[in-house]
Amino acid sequence: MIMIIIGPKIMIENPNILPKVDRLTAFFDAxxxxxxxxxxxxxxxxxxxxxxxxxxxxxxxxxxxxxxxxxxxxxxxxxxxxxxxxxxxxxxxxxxxxxxxxxxxxxxxxxxxxxxxxxxxxxxxxxxxxxxxxxxxxxxxxxxxxxxxGATEPGLLAGLSHPSLHRALVAMHDAPTRAWNSDDLAATAAMSRSHFMAVFRNVVGTTPQAYLTGWRLVLARRKLAKGAKVKTVARQVGFGSTAAFSRAFFRKFGNWPSARP
Structure with missing residues (x-):
């Protein structure tokens, strides 16, 4: 068993000893x-x-x-x-x-x-x-x-299948408004930060922060389609400002959130 100590935290790079987490409920809720x-x-x-x-x-x-x-x-x-x-x-x-x-x-x-x-x-x-x-x-x-x-190509399915990374993905799915940083996500996955960042990109095909932003925007689009206000949605999905949310929304979907139904 390999233990990596970072400050007060102890991360154990052995996913077999950690409890399983629910990888599907967030999708059925959303x-x-x-x-x-x-x-x-x-x-x-x-x-x-x-x-x-x-x-x-x-x-x-x-x-x-x-x-x-x-x-x-x-x-x-x-x-x-x-x-x-x-x-x-x-x-x-x-x-x-x-x-x-x-x-x-x-x-x-x-x-x-x-x-x-x-x-x-x-x-x-x-x-x-x-x-x-x-x-x-x-x-x-x-x-x-x-x-x-599992999956042979990088992506969400491969990430959810990974014995360690799926814990970080589930954490983001379940708490998208939390100000997740790389250290937090690495600790959730029971990995060192450097190993986590490298493996996440190789397996999921993007960075943890880019994935988190994408997930927040997917949730935001659903809320907007149901009639929620842009300012309210920006706050609900974890963006610090409406302007930042609007720019991110445009980059991902090609239109401004105010143009949604």
Missing amino acids: FELEASLAPTPMSNGRARLFVVGEPGGSAEKIILQPRGDTPPDGLALITAAVDFEGVHNPLMNALPDQVVVDVNNIPTLRDTTAAFMAEALESRCGRSAALNRLCEVIVLLILRSAIDR
């Missing part, structure tokens, strides 16, 4: 998920969820396509359109074009998919609400599986 049954031919750009298996049999795998309309590999017993704010949701944008999960490898996914199929095939009271909630659990389990498998 972005709304809706699902509806849809015919297979569909080209409106929404994400699609396919339940694949033999006719008359149980589900064998789930295919999530965050974007595009590539036909599934196998017979789709059920096709659902999923809106998890893909254009604005950085986690959905980080996924590959297709995520395939064998339902029999994850008992919870197998049981939830069975319930989803039962609701989809019958017209019962509360069907739409049930489909939404079951689909939310299915998407969550698929995202969990994708994070567990």
Whole structure:
């Protein structure tokens, strides 16, 4: 076990001894998920969820396509359109074009998919609400599986899969208004500052401060779209001034926040 002492802090570069943290809740809190049954031919750009298996049999795998309309590999017993704010949701944008999960490898996914199929095939009271909630659990389990498998390219998915870096990412997701500095984030990840900075850039593809600013702006755009005032939003997402927020917003999205609905 390697211990690095910096002032009063002790950082242990051994992620296996640290408790696990929740890497998904922030996304489900920040972005709304809706699902509806849809015919297979569909080209409106929404994400699609396919339940694949033999006719008359149980589900064998789930295919999530965050974007595009590539036909599934196998017979789709059920096709659902999923809106998890893909254009604005950085986690959905980080996924590959297709995520395939064998339902029999994850008992919870197998049981939830069975319930989803039962609701989809019958017209019962509360069907739409049930489909939404079951689909939310299915998407969550698929995202969990994708994070567990990791990613080969730098980005958010790779960062969430990293045994140490994901703690810093979760900290920023959960507390975006905090004045995070590199030392704080490195300590959260249980790494030395120099190692943290180098690994973060290599794995996530940007600097911690740039990522934090991007996350704050994504949250800000959602708040503005719901009618919040620019000054209020700037403060809510952790910017020191409205002017600084407006400039950062323009650099990222190409328009001023006052132009949002």
